[in-house]
Amino acid sequence: MCITCGCESHRSSMGENQNHEHEHHHEQHTHHEPQVIHHHYYHNGDVHHHYHITAQEPIAKTFIPADVQNHHDKHNDNQQRLVEIEQHVLAKNDHIAEHNRQHFAERHIVALNLVSSPGSGKTTLLTQTLGYLSTKCPCAVIEGDQQTSNDAERIAQTGVPVIQVNTGKGCHLDADMVHKAAHQLTLPDNGFLFIENVGNLVCPASFDLGEKLKVVVMSVTEGDDKPLKYPHMFAAAGLMIINKVDLINYVNFDIQQCIINARKINPNLAIISLSCVSGEGLSDWFEWLEAQQCV
Known part of the structure; x- marks a missing residue:
């Protein structure tokens, strides 16, 4: 609820x-x-x-x-x-989100909101990303879950500062949660802030956190019609990552059809296919991230 x-x-x-x-x-x-x-x-x-x-x-x-x-x-x-x-709730949220955005911009922080269904593999992707990116520039993470600190503990093992936000019955992070968490972290100038949202493709689409972009992660185990089922999220995202492509031969998933479906919703959506197991496509993701600092 x-x-x-x-x-x-x-x-x-x-x-x-x-x-x-x-x-x-x-x-x-x-x-x-x-x-x-x-x-x-x-x-x-x-x-x-x-x-x-x-x-x-x-x-x-x-x-x-x-x-x-x-x-x-x-x-x-x-x-x-x-x-x-x-x-009223959304208007208040948007006001705080704009404050967050200005704060991040002043410190040249690239804030990315990672959204997905539960089990898409975004925490594994995030740990892989931090292992590469944190050697090149400072990073920090706000980890959102309804309960437990399991994912934050995994991220902490990379040596990157992380703060856990448990939403309880809430199904998404909001701008005020991010505002409070960001002020408890030592946010690095000229770096990255990754906000891993609660696993949910519905409500997070409506809640601006002050991020630069939403990155929607989906796996090949979820079905290639996912963008059509959750159009508001894919319309709000700047990048779609098709994850776990190492499993493509074991599931009924058409990557090209998924891309077609996503582009029906959002013609300007950037798309990367990758696997954290085989390493396929990770270099494309890393290059995309590095390009965000230049935009």
């Missing part, structure tokens, strides 16, 4: 709405016109309406009793209130 952005409330509201749409039986008058099925989608505090029009078929004309109408009115008021709360 995300207690910050309220997505659990949205899911509950959507479920209740669907039940009420199909449970009530009202007086019917047969009339032939297109059937319209109405769904609500939530993103960034807005309610987007999406309609599916089916073939011509009978549709019920309904009479809604006053008590049912009152229930729906109250339900809509609650949804509007949720939208207002989320807009």
